Amino acid sequence: MIHPPVTAITARRPDGDLSRAPFSRRWRCAVLLLLGFVLIAPAAPAGATDNGPSTAWTAALIAVPPVGGRRLPIFGRWRDSFVQRAVQEMPETVRLPAVLFMHGCDGIGGEEEAARILFMEWGYATFIPDSFARAGRRSNCATADFATSRAPESHDYRLQELAYGIQALHSLSWIDHDRIFAYGFSEGGMAVARYEGNGLSGRVITGWHCRGIGPYDGIGAPRDTPLLAILGDRDPWYAAKPGEHCGQVFDGRADAESIILPGNGHAILNSPDLANAERARKAIRTFLDGH
Template identity: 30%
Template sequence: MAGLASALMGVTFAPGTAAANDFEGGPQEEIDRTWTNGLVYLPDGDGGHIKQTISAFEAAGATLPEGVGPTLPTIVQLHGCDGLGSVPKRSAIIFSSAGYAVFLPDSFAREHKPTSCNPLIPRGSLHREVLGWRQAEADNALTNVRKFDWVQPENIFMAGHSEGAITTATYVGQPVAGRIIEGWPCHAGWEEYIGLNSPKDEPVLALYGENDPWFPDPIFDGHCGDFMDEHTQGTSVVYTSPDRLHDDHYLLYVKKVQDIVFAFLDEHKTPQQ
């Protein structure tokens, strides 16, 4: 994964202004498409996972696999700027194999989807208003997962990587059991991208490589811990040289990071009767 991280760099913040309504999520039918065309990963009861599209899962009755449940803790997982590629799918497998239901809305299911990054150059920040779109998609996903009677409502977490991490950090809306922010320093050149918008008592775990190649500009200097002074349950983990993760963008593939994440989840899950 170090090779992937070293290929992802060059995020800049383009000048310009945007009207307030540009930061909304767009038509509801577009937001709904990101849900129905998304993915769900469920534990299979034997340490593995089952993957389906959310539309197929709902069409089949939205029930858990035989021998799993009767209820599950749940993660709404938000992908990066290049969509549902290998990184979010790998993370979903890690979470679902450990006993979580994982729902991944697909921002690219929109019929109108402006490009927000080009990972091949690479370059980000091509669509400033995407943050409002992603926040609306996250809120819609949280609403939808609460409709399933097997979801533990007090154990719904939000996790995001890269652009999904920005969304996770800045989302304002429904309460969650905790937020996991991976690959984002919470510092930026656009004001609506900066900091943490979670309630002060909501658990937050931020994971970041100090020399993350996506964020070389000085405006990104720092990490999410800089905004946790008033958070009663906030933790920021920053990997610095010579740790091999100091220049990685994706971190969850390493077991020691998984251990930190699952310790966070275990600490903030409400025990079930």
């Protein structure tokens, strides 16, 4: 599938919009019940003592759609005992596509939670490693004034966590190993763009322009890896580089698309501009379902 290097999204509402199809009442109730259960369910030991990427993985938020006769989704953290019981009981015939979501510089927030529920609704097992579960982990940004580079070591942390997550997903028998996607938002998007390894069916880069300084300029993915990049043209984090976007460094990749959301800020899936959020969601689902 060949995409143009840059796609500018106009203000026209697309047909067949997917983002306004909310959970059914039953699904909403199920998620609320599960969220309540997460608060009281006992957690299994994290199983990681080295404070490395395995710590972020065991603390990962997950969402798995109901399959194999289950009536409810699996919704919690990977380390939770009820989550472990549920995945161990997964029928041998189940093979789910998966999204490994790398969160932004200030941790798991609205964008990440929106993705977890949305991707689960689309039929994807979703995993969000929690980088801030690692002891002493500093934030690389200050959201109050859009300051960055406060903890440069965070970039190495994120690459470690991405590599670890890919390996972990490939070890799960109920995951479709031919349909594992990496999705990054903001700082997580930097990691997804920079990661040079394999094991992925595609990558989605959001809230990052791929035009940083030195090693942060460009895309490290193998040239045959499908890419989708989405950025708002009013993103306050990148005001110093207006007009820059990942499509400028695709370098002739055959299966790559860069979408610029007009008038949009930093949030993509959870954008307050509902028209832009809808367009982003439709593009992301088309990308995931098509690879």
